[in-house]
Amino acid sequence: MGKASTITFISLVASIIFFSIFISLYPNGLKISEPYGIYYEGNEIKFYGGIEGDGEGEIISVNSFFYSNVTRFYGNFSINGNISFFSENAVLIKEEIFSHNISFYGKNCWFYDGNEKIFYENIDGRITGNSSIIFNGELSLKESSLENKSSPVLPSEFTKVFPLKFNKIFYIDGGRIWIEGKEINFSKYVFFRGEGKFNTKGKFSGNGYFIAIDNEFYDEEKKIYFIPVKIIVLWIIAVVMFIVSLLLKKNIFLEKDKLFFGFSIVAGILFFAISLFLWNCEMERIFGLNLFEIREITIGNILFLSLAIVPYLVAVGIIGFPLKVAIASFFEIFGMGNIGKGIGRCAGLLMTAIWGISLITSILNITLSSLLRLI
Numbered sequence: 001m002g003k004a005s006t007i008t009f010i011s012l013v014a015s016i017i018f019f020s021i022f023i024s025l026y027p028n029g030l031k032i033s034e035p036y037g038i039y040y041e042g043n044e045i046k047f048y049g050g051i052e053g054d055g056e057g058e059i060i061s062v063n064s065f066f067y068s069n070v071t072r073f074y075g076n077f078s079i080n081g082n083i084s085f086f087s088e089n090a091v092l093i094k095e096e097i098f099s100h101n102i103s104f105y106g107k108n109c110w111f112y113d114g115n116e117k118i119f120y121e122n123i124d125g126r127i128t129g130n131s132s133i134i135f136n137g138e139l140s141l142k143e144s145s146l147e148n149k150s151s152p153v154l155p156s157e158f159t160k161v162f163p164l165k166f167n168k169i170f171y172i173d174g175g176r177i178w179i180e181g182k183e184i185n186f187s188k189y190v191f192f193r194g195e196g197k198f199n200t201k202g203k204f205s206g207n208g209y210f211i212a213i214d215n216e217f218y219d220e221e222k223k224i225y226f227i228p229v230k231i232i233v234l235w236i237i238a239v240v241m242f243i244v245s246l247l248l249k250k251n252i253f254l255e256k257d258k259l260f261f262g263f264s265i266v267a268g269i270l271f272f273a274i275s276l277f278l279w280n281c282e283m284e285r286i287f288g289l290n291l292f293e294i295r296e297i298t299i300g301n302i303l304f305l306s307l308a309i310v311p312y313l314v315a316v317g318i319i320g321f322p323l324k325v326a327i328a329s330f331f332e333i334f335g336m337g338n339i340g341k342g343i344g345r346c347a348g349l350l351m352t353a354i355w356g357i358s359l360i361t362s363i364l365n366i367t368l369s370s371l372l373r374l375i
Contacts, residue, residue: 042175055137064129
């Protein structure tokens with residue numbers, strides 16, 4: 001086995017070991033994306049996900065089963081008093097909550113079945129059926145462990161365009177909203193995936209990803225036209241380094257560099273796998289969907305693939321490629337083209353995921369914001 005083959009073989013074995021260790025250490029990725037802090041005032045808020053509350057309220061149930069530590073009942077009934085409740089998949093529309101499955105604990109509650117009212121000092125139970133809750137207190141709006149296939153919160157036009165996992169989603173079409181302390185004006189709607197606290201006086205405080213405001217995604221990056229300034233600077237550096245490498249190229253290490261041709265390819269494949277893995281983890285965190293969980297070809301899955309893959313390919317083009325050119329050009333000056341290409345591919349693909357995710361809303365505005373105009 002020649003030296004070049006030996007280096008390639010060692011690189012291949014080391015890459016497999018490194019990738020396995022990386023996945024073991026970071027099974028959920030590097031958590032690159034950070035949610036925005038969101039504050040809202042108003043009652044035009046809709047939410048779908050897990051809801052938990054503690055305060056004064058009334059549960060009204062129709063054709064429902066009621067199981068508790070003191071009684072069982074089926075039919076139409078209501079419970080009011082001081083209640084703590086949780087629903088795994090519930091809908092909040094303005095100030096009213098709707099659910100088919102509620103666990104609750106009540107103190108000093110009245111149970112009314114249409115014929116008689118019964119007072120319970122303590123009652124612990126579960127309701128399955130059509131229920132609504134009129135509540136006065138603070139609600140915790142969070143992610144549900146159940147996978148939802150559709151959403152009664154979003155307009156049908158929205159769900160057709162964005163095949164998200166319908167969980168911990170907010171849709172606001174009135175009131176006032178602040179993002180990271182800055183009040184945002186909107187005329188139609190604000191959409192985001194997130195969690196937080198909402199009180200029935202009309203105030204929400206929490207955080208969110210994937211914020212869409214009217215016809216564009218929320219984005220604070222400084223731009224020249226529609227291109228982030230950071231990307232323009234990166235491309236300028238890449239072009240300058242490429243020109244410098246053409247003018248100052250020397251073949252000092254050319255012969256030794258030929259030994260690293262295989263290393264260059266193996267390293268590129270390794271970091272492509274890492275880059276795609278990190279990107280998928282962030283897509284699941286932001287959109288709630290996982291590329292590797294797709295089992296069948298449907299229109300919804302094709303749309304999601306577009307939502308995830310198109311921005312990734314754009315990120316490779318505007319971040320990974322110029323970074324690879326800049327690094328490879330530097331090494332090319334010394335006749336180390338293969339080593340430079342290998343390191344450049346590694347850095348470019350890694351930064352595609354890390355930097356690309358930090359610029360995801362800018363990339364979405366470049367690639368997919370036109371879809372928002374269909375809503």
